[in-house]
Amino acid sequence: MKLVHENKKGKRTKTKVYINDDYDDDEDDETYVIENELKAYREARKARLYKKKLRRRRIITLIAVIVLSVVICLDWNLAPSALAERFQNFLGEFGRSKYPVQFDEGLTKAAVPVGPNVGVLTDTSFILYAHNGEKLASRPHGFNSPAAVSGGGRALIYDRGGRQFKIETRFGEPFSKTAAYPITSATMGSKGNFAVITQAENYLSELTVYSSSYKAVFRWNSTKGRILAAALSPDGKKLAAIVTGARNGTIFSDIYIFGLDSEKPLAVKQYTGDFLYSIRFKDNKRIAAVGDQKSVFLYTSGEQKSEYDYGGKELIASVNLDGPTVLAFRADSEKTNIVSLDGEGKTLGSAKINGALTSVSVNSNYIVALTDGKIFTSKSNLKEISETSVPVGALSAMAIKKHIFLVGIQSVERYDVK
Numbered sequence: 001m002k003l004v005h006e007n008k009k010g011k012r013t014k015t016k017v018y019i020n021d022d023y024d025d026d027e028d029d030e031t032y033v034i035e036n037e038l039k040a041y042r043e044a045r046k047a048r049l050y051k052k053k054l055r056r057r058r059i060i061t062l063i064a065v066i067v068l069s070v071v072i073c074l075d076w077n078l079a080p081s082a083l084a085e086r087f088q089n090f091l092g093e094f095g096r097s098k099y100p101v102q103f104d105e106g107l108t109k110a111a112v113p114v115g116p117n118v119g120v121l122t123d124t125s126f127i128l129y130a131h132n133g134e135k136l137a138s139r140p141h142g143f144n145s146p147a148a149v150s151g152g153g154r155a156l157i158y159d160r161g162g163r164q165f166k167i168e169t170r171f172g173e174p175f176s177k178t179a180a181y182p183i184t185s186a187t188m189g190s191k192g193n194f195a196v197i198t199q200a201e202n203y204l205s206e207l208t209v210y211s212s213s214y215k216a217v218f219r220w221n222s223t224k225g226r227i228l229a230a231a232l233s234p235d236g237k238k239l240a241a242i243v244t245g246a247r248n249g250t251i252f253s254d255i256y257i258f259g260l261d262s263e264k265p266l267a268v269k270q271y272t273g274d275f276l277y278s279i280r281f282k283d284n285k286r287i288a289a290v291g292d293q294k295s296v297f298l299y300t301s302g303e304q305k306s307e308y309d310y311g312g313k314e315l316i317a318s319v320n321l322d323g324p325t326v327l328a329f330r331a332d333s334e335k336t337n338i339v340s341l342d343g344e345g346k347t348l349g350s351a352k353i354n355g356a357l358t359s360v361s362v363n364s365n366y367i368v369a370l371t372d373g374k375i376f377t378s379k380s381n382l383k384e385i386s387e388t389s390v391p392v393g394a395l396s397a398m399a400i401k402k403h404i405f406l407v408g409i410q411s412v413e414r415y416d417v418k
Contacts, residue, residue: 096132097132097133097414098132098133098134099132099133099412099413099414100133100411100412100413100414101129101133101135101411101412102410102411103120103122103127103135103138103410103411103412104410105122105124105125105127105138105140106122106123106124106125107122107123107409107410108120108121108122108395108407108408108409108410109121109122109123109146109147109148110146110147110148111395111396111398111405111407111412112148112149112150112155112398113150113363113398113400114128114150114153114154114155114168114169114170115153116130116131116400116401117129117130117131117136117170118131118398118400118405118407118412119148119150119155119168120407120412121141121146121147121148121155121157122146123146124140124141125138125139125140125141126138126139126141126148126155126157126168128168128170129412131400131401131403133412133414136170137168137170137171137172139168139172139173141157141159141166142164143157143158143159143162143164144159144161144162145159145160145161145162146158146159146160147159147160147185147186149186149187149188149194150188151187151188151189151190151191151192151194152188152189152190152191152192152193152212153169153192154167154168154169154188154192155167155168155169155188156168156186156188156194158183158186158196159183160183160184160185161182161183161184162182162183163178163179163180163181163182163183163198164176164177164178164179164183165177165179165183165186165196167194167214174214175214179196179198180198181198181199181200181201181206182198182199183196183197183198184197184198184199184205184226184227184228185197185228185229185230187229187230187231187232188232189231189232189233189234189236190232190234190322191212191232191234191235191236192212193209193210193211193212193217193232193236194209194210194232195207195208195209195210195230195232195239196208196210197227197228197229197230200221202221203221203222203223204222204223204224204225204226204227204245205221205222205225205226205227205243206219206220206221206222206227207219207220207221207222207227207230207239207241209232209239209260211236212236217260218239218258218260218263219263220239220241220258220263222243224243224245224254225243225244225245225252225254226243226244226245227241227242227243228241228242228243228244228253228276228277229241229242229277229278229279230242230279231279231280231281231287232281233281233284233300234281234283234284235284236260237259237260237261237284238257238258238259238260238266238281238284238300239257239258239260240255240256240257240258240279240281240287240300241255241256241258241279242254242255242276242277242278242279242289243255243256244275244276244277247272250272250273251272251273251274251275252270252271252272252273252274253271253274253275253276253277253289253291254268254269254270254271255268255269255271255276255279255287255289255296255298255302256268257269257287257300257302266300266301266302267300267301267302268302269298269302269304271291271296274291274293274294275291275292275293276289276290276291276296277290277291277292278290278318278320279320280320280321280322280325282322282325282342282343283343284300285299285300286298286299286300286305286343286344287299287300288320288325288341288343288345289320290318290320290325290327292315293309293310294307294308294309294310295307295308295318295320295325295327295341295345296308296345297341297343297344297345305344305345306344306345306346307345308327308339308341308345308347310327310329313329313330313337314329314330315327315328315329316328316329316330316336316357317357317359317360318360319360319361319362321362322362322363322364323362323363323364323365323380324340324341324342324348324362324367324380325340325341325342325343326338326339326340326341326360326362326367327339327341328357328360328369331352333356334354334355334356335352335353335354335355336352336353336355336356336357336369336371337350337351337352338350338351338352338353338360338367338369338382340367340380340381340382342380348380348381348382349378349380349381349382349383350382351378351382351385353369353371353376353385354371354374355371355372355373355374356371356372357369357370357371358370358371358372358394358395358396358397359395359396359397361396361397361398361399362399363399363400363401365379365399365401365402365417366378366379366399366404366417367379367380367382367399368397368398368399368404369397370390370394370396370397370406372392372393373389373390373391373392374387374388374389374390375387375388375390375397375404375406375415377399377404377417386417388404388415390406390413390415391406391408391413393408393409394406394407394408394413395407395408395409399417402416402417403415403416403417404416404417
């Protein structure tokens with residue numbers, strides 16, 4: 001007979017066991033067979049244990065290599081800060097939560113996602129918290145009227161009505177600049193590029209686009225009206241801007257679409273009698289713009305796909321960022337209607353929530369509405385809404401990944417999405 005087992009190297013071998021046919025009932029022959037079977041079993045078991053031990057050694061070695069890489073990356077003289085930031089963000093996902101956190105660096109003016117981290121802009125400082133609540137940075141800004149936008153894992157803070165703006169990251173302020181004229185607004189793209197809109201001496205407005213390496217790559221001066229808002233396409237190749245003013249005694253909002261390789265617009269779409277104030281690329285070919293009476297959805301060719309007319313309903317809040325465009329209307333003094341629209345203006349869902357809306361936030365997974373004392377969370381179709389009681393007096397609620405960050409006047413709390 002033959003027994004098959006694995007040796008220490010994991011290879012299958014055959015052990016021959018010879019039995020004397022003249023002594024079939026001999027007890028010694030039976031004992032000989034049993035002993036060989038036990039021996040084969042012990043060798044196979046030893047081989048399995050060796051494999052497990054080898055796997056453990058490899059895992060320990062891999063962990064050691066990762067830890068060493070992190071240590072190297074955290075030494076700014078040895079590796080780019082962006083790579084070190086990614087490692088720290090990754091490790092922060094597994095850190096113990098330190099929320100809620102309190103701060104005394106001024107009073108909250110705005111909160112923005114900075115990658116997986118939470119950026120809080122106060123009237124005196126910019127504070128950055130990791131996903132687990134660790135304070136990563138706190139830097140004074142010196143702005144009179146601070147505002148913030150974010151994208152590409154960075155934040156852009158600027159002095160509205162002033163001339164200064166800065167880029168904020170985990171490791172510092174890699175870029176700051178004093179504009180030639182007062183700043184009216186700014187936007188950031190998902191590639192880390194950004195645009196700053198200012199007043200101008202010989203024009204009504206000026207818009208400058210900067211690359212992710214902080215070089216001015218596009219400049220446009222408007223003579224038709226004031227540039228109110230702008231957006232950059234996900235691929236970083238296009239710009240859309242809203243220009244507003246009065247034409248023949250009637251308000252207008254025109255949408256200009258540019259390729260960043262030419263100052264001649266690819267398309268201009270005119271809206272007479274409408275006031276549009278927010279614009280966003282939903283992808284590289286579709287654009288959504290929100291106004292006080294309707295929202296419009298068009299292609300980069302300038303062709304309008306659809307519009308969502310409010311029908312006289314009072315718009316009290318809107319979010320026009322990545323993901324769905326969300327509009328909130330006043331139902332009555334104690335209720336709010338929320339509508340979610342996709343990139344072509346199709347209604348994804350609608351819902352009514354109890355309470356007067358304080359803020360609404362959207363990311364790629366969730367819609368978060370805050371009233372005084374409650375957070376309402378739902379997917380973009382608004383079919384199933386979860387409700388969580390929170391402290392009264394919060395300023396805003398912001399969704400980042402699978403958590404909701406509740407921002408107060410001098411505090412940040414974290415809740416899990418249910």
